[in-house]
Amino acid sequence: MKNDRWLLPEGIEEVLPPQAQHLEALRRTLLDRYRCWGYELVIPPLIEYLDSLLIGTADDLDLQTFKLTDQLNGRMLGVRADMTPQVARIDAHLLKRAEPTRLCYIGSVLHTRPDGFAGSRSPMQVGAELYGHSGIHSDVEIIHLMIETLGCCGIENIYMDLGHVGVYRGLVAQAGLTPQQEAELFDALQRKAKPEINTMLRTWMLAPALAEMLLALVDLNGDEVIFTTAGKILKSAQASVHMALDEMRQIALALQARVPNLDLHFDLAELRGYHYHTGVVFAAYVPGQGQAVAQGGRYDGIGKVFGNARPATGFSADLRTLLTYATPAAVTHTGIWAPASDDAQLQAAIAGLRAQGERVIVVLPGQQGDAARMGCDRQLIQSGAQWRIESV
Numbered sequence: 071m072k073n074d075r076w077l078l079p080e081g082i083e084e085v086l087p088p089q090a091q092h093l094e095a096l097r098r099t100l101l102d103r104y105r106c107w108g109y110e111l112v113i114p115p116l117i118e119y120l121d122s123l124l125i126g127t128a129d130d131l132d133l134q135t136f137k138l139t140d141q142l143n144g145r146m147l148g149v150r151a152d153m154t155p156q157v158a159r160i161d162a163h164l165l166k167r168a169e170p171t172r173l174c175y176i177g178s179v180l181h182t183r184p185d186g187f188a189g190s191r192s193p194m195q196v197g198a199e200l201y202g203h204s205g206i207h208s209d210v211e212i213i214h215l216m217i218e219t220l221g222c223c224g225i226e227n228i229y230m231d232l233g234h235v236g237v238y239r240g241l242v243a244q245a246g247l248t249p250q251q252e253a254e255l256f257d258a259l260q261r262k263a264k265p266e267i268n269t270m271l272r273t274w275m276l277a278p279a280l281a282e283m284l285l286a287l288v289d290l291n292g293d294e295v296i297f298t299t300a301g302k303i304l305k306s307a308q309a310s311v312h313m314a315l316d317e318m319r320q321i322a323l324a325l326q327a328r329v330p331n332l333d334l335h336f337d338l339a340e341l342r343g344y345h346y347h348t349g350v351v352f353a354a355y356v357p358g359q360g361q362a363v364a365q366g367g368r369y370d371g372i373g374k375v376f377g378n379a380r381p382a383t384g385f386s387a388d389l390r391t392l393l394t395y396a397t398p399a400a401v402t403h404t405g406i407w408a409p410a411s412d413d414a415q416l417q418a419a420i421a422g423l424r425a426q427g428e429r430v431i432v433v434l435p436g437q438q439g440d441a442a443r444m445g446c447d448r449q450l451i452q453s454g455a456q457w458r459i460e461s462v
Contacts, residue, residue: 081183081190081192082190082192083190089393093389096222096223096396099222100196103219104174104198107172107198107211108172109215110171110174112175113175113177114150114153114156114159114175114177116178118150119140119145120137120147122159123135123150123155125372131346134151134181134183135151136149136180137149151180152179152195153175153197154369154386157175157384158199158372158376161382162372162377162380163377167202169202174196174198174199175196176194176195176196176389177194178192179193185361193390194388194389195386196386197366198216200212200383201380202380206320206324206350208381209321209349209350210321210324210325212385213321213325214325216352216364216387217332219387219392220392223392223393223395224397225363225395225396228332228354228355229335229357230334230355232321232336232350232352233336233350233351234315235343235344235347236310236311236313236317237287237311237315238338238341239344240308241280241311243308243310244308247274251270254270255270256341256344258270259287259288259339259341262288262339268285271284283306291337293334294334294336296338297319342365347368348369349368351366351368352365352367356395363391363395364385364392365386366383366384367383367384404445404446404447405428405431406423406428406448406459407433407441407446407448407462408430408432408450409433409452410432410435415455416452420432429446447462
């Protein structure tokens with residue numbers, strides 16, 4: 071029988087040297103950058119009660135969550151598939167601040183199924199959340215920080231997609247669609263299935279003006295010119311639709327002022343996280359990659375069930391995905407090779423070098439491999455009662 075005990079489950083990966091060193095360096099770089107922006111690090115638990123993990127989220131997160139029973143009390147537990155609900159719980163229930171709160175996080179999550187072909191089921195999620203402010207300025211800050219995050223990874227040629235769920239939500243409310251009709255239309259819009267949408271709208275016998283506006287969402291995408299086009303086509307839409315369009319326009323202007331060379335694209339049918347987000351939604355893409363490398367949006371009220379319904383906006387990404395685009399620093403195998411000895415002067419020298427941040431490897435009796443094989447370019451040599459460093 072074939073011995074395959076070394077195999078890992080599909081979509082589950084481990085990180086080996088030197089990639090692990092690159093990953094850790096990038097993690098530290100990002101956390102330092104977030105701290106400079108005023109974001110405080112939180113470390114939520116890997117597992118918690120299921121009803122807490124799935125608060126304010128759509129069914130897709132439920133399907134992505136591994137579930138098990140707590141042997142202590144019989145309650146259902148979940149292994150986190152997304153850290154955002156956990157951070158919202160921390161803000162609402164534990165911190166309970168009145169002022170705006172900036173939080174960041176990096177940690178592993180687990181998915182029941184991979185995202186996309188040959189995707190990982192164990193991403194390392196990195197993100198930032200801003201709670202307690204409902205204006206566009208917090209959205210702009212979060213998007214700007216997401217762009218800086220990608221910049222830290224060496225990703226500069228970014229294609230940014232910007233949408234707003236308020237446009238579709240306002241039109242659906244104005245049309246008086248049933249929940250089932252809303253879901254059917256939502257699905258068709260994501261596929262941009264224009265003939266199918268046209269058939270739906272005729273079957274539902276909506277007012278011609280409303281049907282025209284809903285159908286137009288398929289084609290309302292492109293550069294900033296769409297705001298002029300949308301203003302004409304959606305002229306008779308309710309006020310919330312025009313407020314959403316105005317928010318998008320203001321956010322775009324602010325981003326272009328901060329990041330002049332940003333390639334911005336607008337899509338009024340972009341409804342990523344529709345059942346979760348409440349306002350602007352955004353995603354960053356890079357050439358040759360069909361899936362977003364980072365994404366986020368506004369999700370006001372997520373903390374309501376925890377007793378504090380604060381406005382919120384944030385973004386997240388997979389650190390391992392970002393690492394594939396980063397230019398890794400050259401790994402130089404530097405270190406100091408030390409002989410195996412209990413000599414007090416040698417032990418003091420080794421301790422002093424390690425305190426300075428040097429990598430010191432002590433020979434193990436009978437081991438294989440010399441200094442070079444162990445990645446050392448120097449060695450400690452005894453000179454009288456002292457120990458000095460020489461090149462290998």
